[in-house]
Amino acid sequence: MKEFEIAKKIGQPLSDAEVREAAARALGVKADRVGATRVVRRSVDARQDVLYRYRIEAFRDGEEVPQYQLPEYKDVHGAPEVGVIGAGPAGMFAALKLLTLGLKPVILERGKDVHGRKVDMAMLSTKGVVDPDSNYCFGEGGAGAFSDGKLYTRSSKRGDIREVLYQLVRFGASENILTDAHPHIGTDRLPVVVENIRHCIEEHGGEYHFGCRVTEIRRIPGTGPGMTEGYELVAGDRSWRFAKVILATGHSARDIYELFHRNGWTIEPKGFALGVRVEHPQWMINQARYHGKYQPFMPTAEYSFVTQVDGRGVFSFCMCPGGILVPAATTDKSVVLNGMSNSARNSKWANAGVVVQVEPEDIPEEYAQYGVFSVLYFQRDVERKMYMYSRSLVRRDSQGKPLEQVNLLRAPAQRMMDFCRGVVSKDLPKTSYHPGAVSAPLHELLPEIVASRLRKAFPFVGNKLIKGYYTNDALLLGVESRTSSPIRIPRNAETLAHEQLPGLYPCGEGAGYAGGIVSSALDGIACAVKAAGQSA
Numbered sequence: 001m002k003e004f005e006i007a008k009k010i011g012q013p014l015s016d017a018e019v020r021e022a023a024a025r026a027l028g029v030k031a032d033r034v035g036a037t038r039v040v041r042r043s044v045d046a047r048q049d050v051l052y053r054y055r056i057e058a059f060r061d062g063e064e065v066p067q068y069q070l071p072e073y074k075d076v077h078g079a080p081e082v083g084v085i086g087a088g089p090a091g092m093f094a095a096l097k098l099l100t101l102g103l104k105p106v107i108l109e110r111g112k113d114v115h116g117r118k119v120d121m122a123m124l125s126t127k128g129v130v131d132p133d134s135n136y137c138f139g140e141g142g143a144g145a146f147s148d149g150k151l152y153t154r155s156s157k158r159g160d161i162r163e164v165l166y167q168l169v170r171f172g173a174s175e176n177i178l179t180d181a182h183p184h185i186g187t188d189r190l191p192v193v194v195e196n197i198r199h200c201i202e203e204h205g206g207e208y209h210f211g212c213r214v215t216e217i218r219r220i221p222g223t224g225p226g227m228t229e230g231y232e233l234v235a236g237d238r239s240w241r242f243a244k245v246i247l248a249t250g251h252s253a254r255d256i257y258e259l260f261h262r263n264g265w266t267i268e269p270k271g272f273a274l275g276v277r278v279e280h281p282q283w284m285i286n287q288a289r290y291h292g293k294y295q296p297f298m299p300t301a302e303y304s305f306v307t308q309v310d311g312r313g314v315f316s317f318c319m320c321p322g323g324i325l326v327p328a329a330t331t332d333k334s335v336v337l338n339g340m341s342n343s344a345r346n347s348k349w350a351n352a353g354v355v356v357q358v359e360p361e362d363i364p365e366e367y368a369q370y371g372v373f374s375v376l377y378f379q380r381d382v383e384r385k386m387y388m389y390s391r392s393l394v395r396r397d398s399q400g401k402p403l404e405q406v407n408l409l410r411a412p413a414q415r416m417m418d419f420c421r422g423v424v425s426k427d428l429p430k431t432s433y434h435p436g437a438v439s440a441p442l443h444e445l446l447p448e449i450v451a452s453r454l455r456k457a458f459p460f461v462g463n464k465l466i467k468g469y470y471t472n473d474a475l476l477l478g479v480e481s482r483t484s485s486p487i488r489i490p491r492n493a494e495t496l497a498h499e500q501l502p503g504l505y506p507c508g509e510g511a512g513y514a515g516g517i518v519s520s521a522l523d524g525i526a527c528a529v530k531a532a533g534q535s536a
Contacts, residue, residue: 088142
């Protein structure tokens with residue numbers, strides 16, 4: 001087998017004859033001695049001409065072509081049960097892995113199924129009403145189900161990425177995710193994939209329980225020689241008992257951290273990233289990334305960047321080409337933004353989080369009183385500050401009653417160049433953010449450790465990295481704060497269980513061990529293997 005590359009202008013089909021001729025050259029044989037060929041990666045190269053670069057595997061005639069074998073799910077009706085708290089990527093893929101290992105996953109999800117969530121998300125956008133258990137972060141599919149379904153992780157250190165990607169295709173994702181350099185499923189398609197995963201798990205004997213927010217985790221001692229302890233999980237007036245539990249609650253389940261702290265179980269503060277959502281007209285990003293050569297048949301352009309400012313990383317996060325902005329608050333009296341794109345990526349706007357790395361030592365001294373929760377409370381207070389500013393602009397009568405009905409999840413916003421100059425914007429461009437935006441001094445509302453670095457980063461990006469990026473036609477909206485968990489639930493590096501809680505496996509983004517759909521899914525798979533008592 002040999003790998004080789006072919007570059008073709010976007011819009012020009014790659015013919016079988018071209019592939020075969022190139023394969024013959026790579027293998028050093030005549031064209032009639034070429035066996036199978038397959039594309040293993042496709043990426044956009046816009047450095048000069050706008051090209052697709054194809055990486056292709058070529059095999060000699062008669063040479064065996066290795067095929068990835070999808071895992072087989074076992075019937076686990078009546079099998080030993082494993083509790084899985086959370087139905088996001090980590091929880092779902094942990095459950096799928098348990099099926100292959102002959103164990104019965106019982107998934108407890110605080111939110112609703114993937115379709116029921118849509119009603120609550122509509123209330124968020126139109127009325128500003130936050131259901132703390134069903135929103136853009138909580139519910140079947142987790143936060144990733146409604147944020148484009150980006151699958152950018154390509155690192156093999158966490159496990160075999162194919163186990164995630166091939167299963168997603170099995171459940172309805174496009175086969176393009178197997179080869180695209182920056183694969184995505186799309187917010188319009190991912191709910192069907194998530195639902196198909198649930199149906200598979202249930203058909204093989206697993207269980208889902210929605211509306212079950214776990215409020216207590218109680219240790220159950222072993223009842224005899226050699227008997228291991230287990231856990232009782234309490235959700236409202238219901239409870240379950242399991243010998244093994246996979247904790248996959250996501251980066252916004254603050255009540256789980258409080259539960260651990262209340263029980264005296266170790267948790268740790270950790271760094272996270274904080275900043276704004278940046279929204280450009282998509283045509284600007286298309287022109288910038290394709291150097292003025294964009295044509296309608298080309299893929300909607302995206303971008304990413306990482307730089308250092310005053311000793312901290314400043315980077316783009318969760319870029320949504322052809323996307324929209326959505327409210328991602330999980331509690332009332334807070335404004336949090338996220339982005340999402342449908343599979344076609346065809347909206348008029350491009351948005352991305354642009355955030356600054358914040359470490360525990362960066363947190364102001366006044367938060368030291370909160371101990372292990374110092375970073376979390378800092379995050380919470382920035383979100384509340386955005387809400388309070390928006391609320392302060394509501395006109396009221398002499399009795400304090402509102403004179404107008406507005407969505408209090410309106411986002412404080414500022415034009416990019418105005419932000420860097422420290423000037424409140426006189427007006428704002430149109431935005432995809434449905435609750436709306438209000439002109440605000442984001443340069444003052446954001447913590448100085450964040451604002452000062454963003455003020456330096458935006459001109460640098462526009463001058464050195466992405467021509468045209470630094471413009472007053474770009475809108476900054478606050479706040480982007482749910483990049484990752486500000487708390488880590490520590491676990492043993494070998495067993496993956498919490499050091500104080502044998503058989504309980506902190507998992508995914510919520511425990512501080514992943515950052516996206518694929519890495520969370522791989523972490524869920526790894527925890528399932530450990531819960532089954534097998535090595536990876």
